Amino acid sequence: MNEDHVPARRRLWLYLLGALVIAFLVIPVLIVIPISFSNSTLLEFPPRGYSLRWYRALLGSVEWRDAAWMSLKIAVLTTVVATPMGTAAAYGLHRGGFRFTGVLRMLVLAPLLVPVILTAIGIFYLYALLGLNNTIIGLVLAHAMLALPFVVVSVGAGLRSYDMAQERVARSLGATWFRAFRAITLPQIRLPVLSGALLAFISSFDEVIVSFFISGGEYSTLPRRMFNALRDQIEPTIAAISTILIVLSVGTVVVLEMTRRPARRE
Amino acid sequence: MSEVATGLNAAGIRADARRERNALAGLTSPTFLVLGLLLFLPVGWLFWLSVFDDTGLTLENYRRMVVEPAYISIFRTTFELSVLVTALSVVLGYPVAYMIAFLPPRAASICLTLVLVPFWTALLVRTYAWLVILQRRGVVNSVLMDWGVIDEPLQLVHNFTGTTIGMLHIMIPFLVLPLYANMRAIDRDYVRAAASLGASPTATFWRVYLPLSVPGLAAGTVMVFVICLGFYITPQFLGGGRVTTISMKIQQNIATYFDWGAASSLGVVLFVVTLAVFWGFSRLFPLRRLTEVGGP
Numbered sequence: 343m344n345e346d347h348v349p350a351r352r353r354l355w356l357y358l359l360g361a362l363v364i365a366f367l368v369i370p371v372l373i374v375i376p377i378s379f380s381n382s383t384l385l386e387f388p389p390r391g392y393s394l395r396w397y398r399a400l401l402g403s404v405e406w407r408d409a410a411w412m413s414l415k416i417a418v419l420t421t422v423v424a425t426p427m428g429t430a431a432a433y434g435l436h437r438g439g440f441r442f443t444g445v446l447r448m449l450v451l452a453p454l455l456v457p458v459i460l461t462a463i464g465i466f467y468l469y470a471l472l473g474l475n476n477t478i479i480g481l482v483l484a485h486a487m488l489a490l491p492f493v494v495v496s497v498g499a500g501l502r503s504y505d506m507a508q509e510r511v512a513r514s515l516g517a518t519w520f521r522a523f524r525a526i527t528l529p530q531i532r533l534p535v536l537s538g539a540l541l542a543f544i545s546s547f548d549e550v551i552v553s554f555f556i557s558g559g560e561y562s563t564l565p566r567r568m569f570n571a572l573r574d575q576i577e578p579t580i581a582a583i584s585t586i587l588i589v590l591s592v593g594t595v596v597v598l599e600m601t602r603r604p605a606r607r608e
Numbered sequence: 609m610s611e612v613a614t615g616l617n618a619a620g621i622r623a624d625a626r627r628e629r630n631a632l633a634g635l636t637s638p639t640f641l642v643l644g645l646l647l648f649l650p651v652g653w654l655f656w657l658s659v660f661d662d663t664g665l666t667l668e669n670y671r672r673m674v675v676e677p678a679y680i681s682i683f684r685t686t687f688e689l690s691v692l693v694t695a696l697s698v699v700l701g702y703p704v705a706y707m708i709a710f711l712p713p714r715a716a717s718i719c720l721t722l723v724l725v726p727f728w729t730a731l732l733v734r735t736y737a738w739l740v741i742l743q744r745r746g747v748v749n750s751v752l753m754d755w756g757v758i759d760e761p762l763q764l765v766h767n768f769t770g771t772t773i774g775m776l777h778i779m780i781p782f783l784v785l786p787l788y789a790n791m792r793a794i795d796r797d798y799v800r801a802a803a804s805l806g807a808s809p810t811a812t813f814w815r816v817y818l819p820l821s822v823p824g825l826a827a828g829t830v831m832v833f834v835i836c837l838g839f840y841i842t843p844q845f846l847g848g849g850r851v852t853t854i855s856m857k858i859q860q861n862i863a864t865y866f867d868w869g870a871a872s873s874l875g876v877v878l879f880v881v882t883l884a885v886f887w888g889f890s891r892l893f894p895l896r897r898l899t900e901v902g903g904p
Contacts, residue, residue, distance in 0.1 A: 353710075359700075364704060368725060370737040371726050385743070386750075434635035452643060456651060457838040459859065463858065550732060
């Protein structure tokens with residue numbers, strides 16, 4: 343059915359161009375996968391032979407394992423810190439009514455607006471004074487700060503499509519504020535909260551520049567380690583770790599699409 | 609909560625409302641404590657460092673930027689790269705968003721997923737992928753040579769071209785996503801009305817559809833441009849030392865020269881330019897949903 347009076351023939355160029363651009367976006371990501379299964383040190387495409395050599399190298403390397411474990415730990419802790427904090431802030435800012443509400447609503451987005459490199463050297467400078475460089479708490483706090491806007495924006499959007507009167511009813515019937523929030527509001531905004539948490543996790547897991555300044559050695563995160571590896575030589579071990587990360591990112595997209603679906607039905 | 613309470617229990621109600629407001633403000637305090645300590649304080653400090661050195665107030669750091677050719681060329685590179693990548697993102701991203709907006713739901717959701725997968729893939733992974741594809745004996749060169757299109761491998765990476773390609777790959781989704789969100793909200797009746805009044809498809813697009821998609825386009829464009837200004841990783845790896853952006857110079861000033869004044873003054877300029885671009889765009893266009901799409 344063509345409801346827009348433009349014959350399909352005339353749209354052909356559009357589909358062609360659109361398909362080309364999408365190919366440009368997707369193919370480079372996918373090309374890494376076969377290379378990771380190659381059996382030679384050469385970065386050939388398509389590889390002449392296949393093996394699990396680079397995955398074995400990855401699993402056998404203490405450095406990569408430690409970096410992956412470090413990243414996972416930091417990302418989980420970041421999510422645990424940023425999600426409740428950001429949710430509380432989103433709730434407070436949504437209800438508002440106190441002084442500077444408008445200004446604070448803008449300021450909460452600041453981590454997205456300040457160039458990352460400026461944030462990174464600023465935190466590096468601060469941590470040098472406080473002795474927090476190369477510490478887990480330092481990394482988690484920095485990543486949580488960077489993740490806060492994602493949680494606040496996501497939960498804030500959820501609260502805008504939620505009817506706050508329900509919570510007021512619960513409270514007028516005798517529930518404490520916290521109980522009313524937990525029993526009535528939270529279940530209804532749980533998908534935005536979850537997608538905020540997921541964004542916080544990914545933003546920490548992928549964060550390169552701040553980690554580059556404030557972590558190193560045994561505290562290197564996975565992106566920090568990849569950064570060094572890319573600088574030294576580009577061998578297929580990185581393809582193997584990349585393939586794992588690509589699988590994770592595809593998983594993320596699927597989960598996010600699932601959490602967004604109910605909102606579309608309204 | 610703003611209604612004025614009257615009657616016998618007015619004072620009590622007002623006190624309750626005040627308590628509630630204070631509690632709401634309290635809920636936001638951990639977030640702003642973290643932002644204050646880890647963002648506003650250190651960035652403020654860097655502002656200070658950029659204008660004060662051991663001898664007192666100095667504008668030397670800023671003077672250097674306008675007179676030293678090395679700095680001028682860094683600004684020019686960063687600006688040229690950002691303008692080029694933004695323009696290409698608009699030219700290539702608009703048709704994608706437009707196509708997805710007119711596809712049937714199932715096909716649209718597949719295409720959207722295909723745009724989102726690279727968006728969510730780690731930056732370093734994509735940088736690595738482009739190194740593999742574009743290097744001397746990389747995928748593109750070997751395919752072109754096998755087909756006999758070229759005899760000598762093309763220099764596609766470790767230069768401006770490679771950096772542009774890598775950045776474009778990262779930025780296109782940032783343009784497509786807000787634009788698509790905008791297009792989905794456009795009422796098709798406008799398009800049908802234009803057609804029924806005799807406008808050609810071309811005229812309908814240029815005079816009805818395009819203006820309606822401007823808020824999303826402007827939001828995407830400003831987002832892309834501002835992120836481009838701050839790029840560090842991609843030019844670092846795909847530029848091969850031939851491309852130096854402001855962010856890279858900031859890192860060099862810290863890591864190589866320990867020159868905090870020079871680094872922070874560049875950071876301040878980058879930040880101020882970022883804010884100015886946002887401000888300028890928001891004056892010119894109604895930026896809707898600017899913050900609804902975000903990424904690492």
